[in-house]
Amino acid sequence: MSLIVQKFGGTSVADVEKIRAAARKAIRAQRQGNRVVMVVSAMGKNTDRLLELAAEVGPNPPAREMDMLLSTGEQVSVALVAMAIHELGSEAVSLTGGQIGMQTDSSFSKARIRSINTERINRLLDDGKIVVAAGFQGIDNDLNITTLGRGGSDTTAVALAAVLKADSCEIYTDVDGVYTTDPRLLPEARRVDVISYDEMLELASLGASVMHNRSIEFAKKFGVPIHVRSSFSDTEGTMIVTEQESSSAPVSGAAMTPDEARVTVLGVPDVPGKSLQIFSAIAEKKIAVDMVVQNVGDGGKADVSFTVQRKELATTLATLAPVVDAIGAEALTHDDQVSKVSVVGANMVQQAAVASRMFRALAQADVNIHMITTSEIKISALVPRDQAIDALRAVHTAFSLHEKPSDAKSWSEIKADRAAGVEVETLVSRLRDDALEALTLTGISVVEDQARVTLFGVPDRPGIAADMFEKIGAAGISVDMIVQGYNGEEGSTSVSFTVDEDALEPSLKVAKQIAAAHAMRGVQGGGNIAKVTVSGIGLRSHTHVATLLFETLAADEINVQMIGTSELQVTAVIDSEAAVRAKIGLERVFAESLAK
Incomplete structure (x- = not known):
């Protein structure tokens, strides 16, 4: 049975109706024969509101206490999503970062993942449950709650997909894929069907807001296919994989x-x-x-x-x-x-x-x-x-970049190439399990x-x-x-x-x-x-x-x-x-x- 990790960003769980929509996507994937792990961000502007509250208390809050505070946003979301899945007739269990076994270092507000113990997740999946995991957070050796920094839920999702050896990692967001540049700045920007890890790493580091660069690092190391999709439509979206869309176009994207x-x-x-x-x-x-x-x-x-x-x-x-x-x-x-x-x-x-x-x-x-x-x-x-x-x-x-290259390949064509025996190299066998996010x-x-x-x-x-x-x-x-x-x-x-x-x-x-x-x-x-x-x-x-x-x-x-x-x-x-x-x-x- 295949395993899918689905990540839902803050705009995708911003209110009760959107939470129900996210729950339906997970249930549909499970009923299609997949084991499903959801990774959920804090609702909408919840993190911003928590930051405002901290600022009202004082200008220099301790980093440890900020992580304790900000982690509550995801805990609210996962509980509500699990409740929605139950109301829709399926079974789910919500887990915090510590409960999913995510061990990090002690760099509060920008912690790095050291290891993930998947025993509990696998046991729940074997019992037929949908696992709803809190993104953005983990625990250190002293059981302090830590957060992974900006884009942390993306990193959680791809890291889980890597260690669980998931067949794919679906990133649901408020856009329907990766574009040649930010469509909010240039309306003529074009959605790409396929983009390589290396290209996406550079674009993410340059400010492309669809994915965070640390999550792409995980995907590249472990060969995890990432599928960026819209939470609000069934558009095919963009695949982030080893291969690139075109073999001739010199440039695949631009960023500012x-x-x-x-x-x-x-x-x-x-x-x-x-x-x-x-x-x-x-x-x-x-x-x-x-x-x-x-x-x-x-x-x-x-x-x-x-x-x-x-x-x-x-x-x-x-x-x-x-x-x-x-x-x-x-x-x-x-x-x-x-x-x-x-x-x-x-x-x-x-x-x-x-x-x-x-x-x-x-x-x-x-x-x-x-x-x-x-x-x-x-x-x-x-x-x-x-x-x-x-x-x-x-x-x-x-x-x-507004025009599709004449030799652009779709994800289905790339999958056909893989099925025909084209080798896809990953670094997964070369990495230590106790240093997942090490250089x-x-x-x-x-x-x-x-x-x-x-x-x-x-x-x-x-x-x-x-x-x-x-x-x-x-x-x-x-x-x-x-x-x-x-x-x-x-x-x-x-x-x-x-x-x-x-x-x-x-x-x-x-x-x-x-x-x-x-x-x-x-x-x-x-x-x-x-x-x-x-x-x-x-x-x-x-x-x-x-x-x-x-x-x-x-x-x-x-x-x-x-x-x-x-x-x-x-x-x-x-x-x-x-x-x-x-x-x-x-x-x-x-x-x-x-x-x-």
Whole structure:
């Protein structure tokens, strides 16, 4: 008998009638021959009301007591849903997070799942009951109630589906699937039938509100198919699986993260260990850093820029103020009037000119680019906040995301491929049962025979990036990593990119032509560099990863020339002669996290 986990968000159980509708869906699934586990969020705005009550009592409530308070919202919901199932003629049992055996660490308000004891759930399912589990919560070793943070019910549902080896995990919400971008911002957004775990991980980290990134991490690790569906209709929805919808479309989605802040440490001495001091201080405060750009040093100095959530800016600046003096940097600057616009696509790495196409779309919309970072499946640009919607619309249109790709596959076609013997790899056999949400690395790699080109004094105005990378593409040069950072020069910035070493000379030739055409300050380039990359699941939420990377390199006196980050990778550009030493050191430091 198959097992289905169904998750119902707050809007799906917002009132008694919606609770009855959710109960009917579970009963229907059971009568179709499935064993059913429901995961339920707090009703509607209940959590917001609890937060307001806490604020009325005092401005700084203890984190433990906040978890005790907020967990009550889900306990109300599960009891009412179980009652509704009984009234409709079936049997159900409601369980809190502790009662379903969800063991977490003691990080109140942002706890991580360590293990789930499924004995009680399986016993109830064997007795023919529908299990109604409270999302968002668990217990630590001292039986304290803990909560999993934003999106916690999604994480509960997918984690249960993983350990129960469920056939699928259905996420019922107020939208009917995953869209190419937020349809509330762009009505022309298109619902996709299928999206890959990697694409969804990047989109979730960029603010796509349908699913939380920690839940996608679980799904990717354990190969859990996620079916995002509407609570209010029978629309097919979207499947989140290993495969992607199209094998040719370079971009599958676009996202805009509105509330970003840019922080730059100017004039950092370009010697080993300085990045470590910056990012270890931030990691100690559990601040998640996103776009990280360390551009090539000029005159023995480098500039390190990164973004944080706008609400974390004050804490970040206070944390870094003493660090700036300690490392001998020149200044600390910031800008809280920026947003991030990104495009994501699993096929991006196989196709040229994706970056220049995005930059040209932004230029035509007269949107200026403050920072650029790229990875194998994502390109992000930091733009002025008041131009963010225009920027999102421009890139969505440029990649025709409103149109279904001609080779798009439906979930039924993908299932047919699987039935025909197409292998789907998961990490499930490689993970320890007592560390379900631990950092999981899929590899540490080194790419040698690389070269780097940097343009200094790049005019800070719309269209420059588009012109640069269109000219580079027209010369037949394939660009890999692109970083544009903020360097404090009035009206200008610097842009670096990496290429294969045998493309260095033609790249420098084109770069000098570009520099002359736009009156840039100069061009610098060099070979004998390598990219060392740490890849895995949970890199951004485990804030110590970048710290360990920099710490390991600094211990071996290896200088970092460039940095690039994404949800799935952290990459550092270093001297080739240090590549093997760096790989050995990182494999030693991350030994416990590497999937065997």
